[in-house]
Amino acid sequence: MLFSRISRNLRTTFNGCRWYLSLPEHNRRFLFSQSPRDSTQHVVRSFIFSKGIPALYSSRYQIHQHSSSLVEDELDPFSLVADELSHIGNKLREMVVAEVPKLASAAEYFFKMGVEGKRFRPTVLLLMSTALNLPIPKAPPPMEHGGTTSSDLRSRQQRIAEITEMIHVASLLHDDVLDDADTRRGIGSLNFVMGNKLAVLAGDFLLSRACVTLASLKNTEVVSLLAKVVEHLVTGETMQMTTTSDQRCSMEYYMEKTYYKTASLISNSCKAIAILAGQTAEVAVLAFEYGKNLGLAFQLIDDVLDFTGTSASLGKGSLSDIQHGIVTAPILFAMEEFPQLRAIVEEGFENPENVNIALDYLGKSRGIQKTKELAVKHANLAAEAIDSLPESDDEEVRKSRKALVELTQIVITRTK
Numbered sequence: 001m002l003f004s005r006i007s008r009n010l011r012t013t014f015n016g017c018r019w020y021l022s023l024p025e026h027n028r029r030f031l032f033s034q035s036p037r038d039s040t041q042h043v044v045r046s047f048i049f050s051k052g053i054p055a056l057y058s059s060r061y062q063i064h065q066h067s068s069s070l071v072e073d074e075l076d077p078f079s080l081v082a083d084e085l086s087h088i089g090n091k092l093r094e095m096v097v098a099e100v101p102k103l104a105s106a107a108e109y110f111f112k113m114g115v116e117g118k119r120f121r122p123t124v125l126l127l128m129s130t131a132l133n134l135p136i137p138k139a140p141p142p143m144e145h146g147g148t149t150s151s152d153l154r155s156r157q158q159r160i161a162e163i164t165e166m167i168h169v170a171s172l173l174h175d176d177v178l179d180d181a182d183t184r185r186g187i188g189s190l191n192f193v194m195g196n197k198l199a200v201l202a203g204d205f206l207l208s209r210a211c212v213t214l215a216s217l218k219n220t221e222v223v224s225l226l227a228k229v230v231e232h233l234v235t236g237e238t239m240q241m242t243t244t245s246d247q248r249c250s251m252e253y254y255m256e257k258t259y260y261k262t263a264s265l266i267s268n269s270c271k272a273i274a275i276l277a278g279q280t281a282e283v284a285v286l287a288f289e290y291g292k293n294l295g296l297a298f299q300l301i302d303d304v305l306d307f308t309g310t311s312a313s314l315g316k317g318s319l320s321d322i323q324h325g326i327v328t329a330p331i332l333f334a335m336e337e338f339p340q341l342r343a344i345v346e347e348g349f350e351n352p353e354n355v356n357i358a359l360d361y362l363g364k365s366r367g368i369q370k371t372k373e374l375a376v377k378h379a380n381l382a383a384e385a386i387d388s389l390p391e392s393d394d395e396e397v398r399k400s401r402k403a404l405v406e407l408t409q410i411v412i413t414r415t416k
């Protein structure tokens with residue numbers, strides 16, 4: 001509880017830095033105007049734009065680090081839900097069975113044991129389900145409107161984890177086609193092994209199976225949340241591949257695209273977990289904020305790792321983004337320190353010499369450090385959302401919340 005109080009006090013004094021998405025909906029200043037790209041999603045345009053990195057910037061992080069060293073046992077979020085994860089893995093393999101043999105082997109490709117990836121999203125969603133296991137403040141909707149008895153709530157929430165993982169894998173399949181990738185999860189990418197056409201069709205097939213499962217939940221609010229996520233994935237990908245030179249040099253544009261491509265899926269799925277539980281709008285917003293900030297922190301670190309790989313030195317990563325002409329946070333921060341880098345970014349990275357020049361500037365700048373700091377900020381906002389949930393004395397609820405907070409640290413300290 002002390003932990004909770006400290007974080008609440010900090011939240012009131014925490015002004016934030018220039019590039020982060022704020023926590024409370026009502027406090028947001030709308031930076032982006034409504035655009036035809038999205039008529040329903042307002043949250044992503046609500047970047048707070050206050051100046052200056054606050055002195056308290058890393059205090060919350062240190063408090064979390066400190067308090068976790070005080071706790072009796074180190075909590076592994078993945079172990080906490082290991083049995084359920086393996087159940088979900090089996091369900092996914094059943095759900096992607098197709099009649100036509102080629103489609104069947106394409107669709108099951110990334111659900112086979114050993115190539116299931118980090119299973120980060122289902123882990124978050126299962127932990128969130130337990131973390132929100134609170135007395136339900138209002139009567140759940142009747143069954144015909146997607147309501148539930150408490151006995152099957154968990155299996156409905158598991159279905160969200162399955163749907164989310166299917167949408168995620170579908171987007172990876174399509175992404176690899178667009179990027180002409182040859183590897184994924186340490187094996188040949190599906191497009192490389194079976195060709196672009198089958199990879200696209202397998203992605204479509206996974207999406208259609210995800211839709212069938214979504215419909216089985218009979219909850220229109222949840223259906224529209226996840227339909228919006230698919231729109232966001234496509235929007236984010238299109239934003240990335242159709243940038244003007246100004247957009248490529250804009251941090252706002254990068255953060256908006258990052259929300260669409262990476263954070264929307266986990267944030268809206270977390271919200272769906274709360275909605276299925278019949279939780280209040282306030283709790284649903286906190287679940288959403290956790291997912292959004294965790295997703296943004298995750299992608300910011302991904303963008304750092306693209307330059308550094310597992311080591312801390314520049315150029316040790318795959319450099320895949322920059323070689324594909326994709327400008328990410330480390331370069332954008334470096335550009336603030338070295339405005340002459342902008343000319344190189346505008347010229348593009350088809351010439352490998354430009355990649356080297358950009359890496360030189362990045363090495364001289366605080367671009368990597370500032371990106372990590374921004375990731376920490378979002379990780380802390382995610383942890384604050386968990387700390388702001390209604391209090392619970394239930395040991396399982398508390399353990400899952402602690403694991404969700406632990407995940408925020410795992411995300412910012414990961415090296416792969």
Ligand code: GRG
Pocket residue numbers: 116117118119120167170171172174175178185203207230233234237261262299302
């Ligand atoms: C078909 C839904 C659909 C979308 C098409 C191609 C596209 C539009 C969107 C691309 C979305 C995309 C691939 C975003 C990147 C998200 C991301 C951070 C992927 C890596 O996630 P990890 O590291 O992967 O969790 P693993 O392999 O561990 O599951």
